[in-house]
Amino acid sequence: MKPGWFAHPVQSGLIAGTWLLLQQSAAVPQLITAAVLGLVLPRLLHGFTGTPVPPKAWGTAVRLFFVVLRDIVVANVTVAKLVLLPWARPEPAWVPVDLDIRDPRAVTLLATIITTTPGTVSCVVDEAAHRILVHALDGSPGVDAIAADIKTRYEAPLKEIFE
Structure with a gap:
């Protein structure tokens, strides 16, 4: 089963945020790159990370x-x-x-x-x-x-x- 684009929203946010921190810039090209990485990488890695289960507490x-x-x-x-x-x-x-x-x-x-x-x-x-x-x-x-x-x-x- 193919995951949705926002199957791992926390992971997407962490990837995008990490990219921006590593680049030390919030310029438009870096924001676009961060968004693309945040959307694509979790989708590609879905087979390794499995179905997300939010913490209960x-x-x-x-x-x-x-x-x-x-x-x-x-x-x-x-x-x-x-x-x-x-x-x-x-x-x-x-x-x-x-x-x-x-x-x-x-x-x-x-x-x-x-x-x-x-x-x-x-x-x-x-x-x-x-x-x-x-x-x-x-x-x-x-x-x-x-x-x-x-x-x-x-x-x-x-x-x-x-x-």
């Missing part, structure tokens, strides 16, 4: 965005301290996080959030066992505490957004 999605943004800034400072301070002794740890979410987009987004936050990496997403194996640069808070933090800060809002 926009307020939660916005709050999650700011939680993740804050966590990335804080984690950057924490990782910098661990790397730069000679007396810092990080304790790397493998953290299994059992998942309550089942939506594959939510699981993918959770793994992306974990990997984007400095000091943690989603290493294995086990769909059959509904678990993500996370490597933490510093596991000194404890494996259970880290898993509980991931579930509370990221998984719970994703569950509300997608399920």
Whole structure:
């Protein structure tokens, strides 16, 4: 089934906006190019992106965005301290996080959030066992505490957004 021209309006807007930011210009030729790219690229990439499904809780999605943004800034400072301070002794740890979410987009987004936050990496997403194996640069808070933090800060809002 062929997608409509506005099948992914948010993606279209992001592509057009990104083009204008990269060009650092809002001249008429750049506006036309941005509009064409914003309309054509999502249509061409439809087979890869699938059918758009809007989030069920926009307020939660916005709050999650700011939680993740804050966590990335804080984690950057924490990782910098661990790397730069000679007396810092990080304790790397493998953290299994059992998942309550089942939506594959939510699981993918959770793994992306974990990997984007400095000091943690989603290493294995086990769909059959509904678990993500996370490597933490510093596991000194404890494996259970880290898993509980991931579930509370990221998984719970994703569950509300997608399920």
